Amino acid sequence: MPTPALLALEDGSVFHGHAVGATGETVGEVVFNTAMTGYQEILTDPSYSRQIVTLTYPHIGNTGVNAEDAESTAVHAAGLIVRDVPRRASNWRSTESLPDYLKRHGIVAIAGIDTRRLTRILRDKGALSGCILAGDHVDAETALAKARAFPGLNGMDLAKVVSVTAPYQWQEGVYDLDKTAFNQPAKRFKVVAYDFGTKHNIFRLLAEQGCDITVVPAQTPAADVLAMKPDGVFLSNGPGDPAACDYAIEATKALLEAKIPLFGICLGHQIMGLALGAKTLKMKFGHHGANHPVKDHDDGRVLITSQNHGFAVDPATLPANVRVTHSSLFDGSLQGFALTDRPAFCFQGHPEASPGPHDIGYLFERFSKLMQEAR
């Protein structure tokens, strides 16, 4: 007999299913991700901290899990909701099944529910607070009360919570496409990377561009970073509300002032916007998937991109020295901008993919060109 589990949303919806991870309880903001692959990268993306993820693709776990696909050293998603986990995982790289992995990391997860109905609720009402209870004696009233007690992500500063506590040097090179060998490209640039909850593939792709990367904690003052005399500074992705990260906004203001080459991804893009005096807003249900079309305004190309954000920079609030470089073709929202008087640019989606397509990987090259030109 499978262990019972239930999911309750703050709007009163209750779904009954069975446990496929740890037993116990979890609360968070429930979001849907439409990627068909990459469940392990999603679970280990620190940007999902305090979020319970439901995957719209119905069969999750088919290829098991392996050590190389983790995007950080922990599982950060607060919980997982899926339609169905196949009884057997099969892939030459698999070392463990998804349920065993979830149990080992203490992640509460539910399967056997109608994830299409759940996604329609989230699409109509927007992201909702939710609670999963998994165990032999779960009840809907308790789950509802716990879901309603979760305050939502507005105002929540999580970047400093998931960040490293001390600086370190990134050692890994970059995998070849088949993930059979590591390449260690020659180091051409000294880069300091702010860890707001970064994904490892970002550092691998920076390393591919010849970056020697020193990773620093989220609250590192800009003066300490500039004292390291880097060729460029990277602002990472990360969880929570960007407007709550006052330390990062202050540091980015100083880095912009210093005219050092700057590249921001996702939360890093939002922080750059805030440092320039723009405003961020909470989106209805955000962008979470691996097939989002984005337009590059420089050449008109449409790029298929990986996305994971629930906040966005309001383009109407950007100052005059900003040029919009990318927009979402789903809803017209801002996807990227560059400064006209500083060597700084950023992107809202995930050019490092993992999971997702590589269309917009050229941004890593753009950063190395910027550092080259600034010399």
Ligand SMILES: NC(=O)CC[C@H](N)C(=O)O
């Ligand atoms: N992936 C990210 O960096 C997410 C940024 C921010 N936490 C958001 O939800 O919009």
